Amino acid sequence: MIGAVALAAAVPAAASERSDDLTAYIRARAAEADGASVQAAKGYGEALDAAPNNMLVALRAYREALTAGDMKLALRSVRVLRDADAAPPDSSLLLLADAVARDDEKAARGYAGELSSGPLDFLRPIVTAWLSVDDGPAKAAKQLSEGQDNALARRYVTEHHALLLIAADEPEKGVNALKPLLISERSNLDLRLNAAQLLAAKGHDDLAQMFLGGDSPTLVALRQTLGNGVKPSARFGLSRLYAELASSLGSDRLTPLATLLARGSLLMDPQYDRARLTLADALSREGADSAAEHALATIGPDSGISRMAKVERRAVLSRAGQADQALELAKALASDDSATVEDVRAYGDLLADAERYSQAADAYGRAIAMTDGSAGWALYLQRGGALEQAGDWQAALPLLEKAVEMAPDEPVALNYLGYARVERGEDVAKAQAMLERALKLKPDDPSITDSVAWAYYKQGRVAQAVPLLEKAAQAEPADVTINEHLGDAYWRAGRKYEARYAWRAAAIYAEAADAQRLQQKIANGLSPAK
Incomplete structure (x- = not known):
């Protein structure tokens, strides 16, 4: 909790001469912090009434009024700023x-x-x-x-x-x-x-x-x-x-x-x-989610872009972390008679985000069918990836291979198929060549760097894996997979203290199941290599 003294210190002197002025400013700051732009603009407007020449109040009122859509306050505030030669x-x-x-x-x-x-x-x-x-x-x-x-x-x-x-x-x-x-x-x-x-x-x-x-x-x-x-x-x-x-x-x-x-x-x-x-x-x-929703709500059903407004609302809900509502709207858009390939694909994306991989694969399959044979490599990669995540590797493999065949110079396709094969121990040498090609195409990508290093590790080439994993971890210090791989490689290289340090770094950001596995490694290390 912020104390009253700290709040008062944050208020410009001219705006804090009376207690009601201070209250209006504090209310506005609190509303701004909560993303309540309408209430914040109202509070800053009241504070500006009390301190009409205060530049800090005017600047906050200007920006919050633009967010809230209070154009009268925005224009009033900017004129105050211009009179003081302080306008943005x-x-x-x-x-x-x-x-x-x-x-x-x-x-x-x-x-x-x-x-x-x-x-x-x-x-x-x-x-x-x-x-x-x-x-x-x-x-x-x-x-x-x-x-x-x-x-x-x-x-x-x-x-x-x-x-x-x-x-x-x-x-x-x-x-x-x-x-x-x-x-x-x-x-x-x-x-x-x-x-x-x-x-x-x-x-x-x-x-x-x-x-x-x-x-x-x-x-x-x-x-x-x-x-x-x-x-x-x-x-x-x-x-x-x-x-x-x-x-x-x-x-x-x-x-x-x-x-x-x-x-x-x-x-x-x-x-x-x-x-x-x-x-x-x-x-x-x-981050002004309610203001964004309000802007979309003013687009009527008879507007020529009313459907586009629903599509935009899906994105707004997703960014706001309202995953269930976004998914419900995406499903409705993907199910109606006027659904486009992108509507169905977006529904698949949200299903994948929700880890409903089998349903995501079905959505991507429908999107592919809707293209009448003109689907791009990315849709095949997405469907294959969803099936792989769902545990159906046999169904996933031909789709992933098709994506690579269609786009042999796309690092993301090469990396996904190559890494999936390495993880399963399938044709590791061929997978490694695929990953090295991806890295050559995109040398600064930490995810691809990690994949190449992991292929080396899986073949027992730990000395080659470690520097690549260190490079990847330096680029993405909060990545759970990269840090766990680095810890594993350190352990096999005999650098056990550093291994536990890497695993602890991974555990900071890991979700429940991954965190439990990492704690086991931190406590017991790795079992002897076979």
Whole structure:
């Protein structure tokens, strides 16, 4: 428990002048620690009321308000920070979105200009072009057609130049400009949807439907809900730009920026459900599980991406550690008439995570059958691996061999089959060659390094095994299997003190059955080698 003195010391002086101010701040900190973003934002808002110039309170209020979706508080807080010249660099993005939402072009241009001093300078030409769209989309497109040295800028400029050409009712030029991206990013739904919405708004329904061609449940739903499309505007272009950029920020370190961008996108276009998916993903990665669930709950059943929202919720539940709920939802998605290969595969993944290996193997088998003979090597590896874990080695072996045959240069396939054979003492020399090939392809992988060393150990080549196992353990000090293997090798090498040390390291992270076996080794060592 944290004492009252420690809590009071953590509160900025200006916010602790009255007991109710201190209480609001403490409540907010506690709610933030519990992941209750709505309550935390409310508490920080009350603390900011009492200490309107306090930078620490304003900064916490700003970040928590973005998580909670309290945009009024987020904007209020960021303005306090800007007045004190203490605003984070990304604040310009939020204020730009707010200005666009309020149709304040002058303010929007001012905030767009601020982008030039930061890492998002590549966005500025695109932002400026969309802010000019009311003066004529053709003029805005021409403004954006100039070359860009930055490779990342070229990708976004190419897309938005094409969208502006479509907005200017030059569909042929727009579609031709998009073709390189459509080839290289075939699965980019945002790219296709944005173009389709503008084409439909201009009356080019056939082209719009073509952009959303395909038989996946989502594409079918989007075609059915496309309607009259969306008219070109700064709100349209910049909301799409924000959402796309947010979805591209895969690093967990960048998820707060992704959250801000997704919130900004929705500020400019509250009807844009694609941004809600991106927002939910970012919030989930930040650990804001209830906020992520709320974002998904606002996507209605009539939305063209309602099924995608269920798929995203499956991921959100899984990340939140709600394995049973995630598995139940995955089963429902995999069982309905519109189930895709990926839905069934994801169900298999969650069954495997739950150690229900026989059922996982069945799911992977169904996924393979759904591909009509075009399943990739990874699905065969997953089905074979699930059968092997279920104890059916005879059924697993041909599937694992097929995976290696299909992908002879895939280290993960080579490693799985090679290690499984070594463990069973089957054709160890051939298995060792397979593992050495995997290690050559991926020399810094500790799991593969361990497998090669274990093959040496199984053949009595302990002196060769030990340095490889030491290297693997150094790379993955918390890996139970690697540390146990290292302990075994040390013992056979006569280094018994070090062996027990390695086994103890393994036991720290081991689950019950493994921990019991390790304790036996620590107490009694290994039986004499045969």
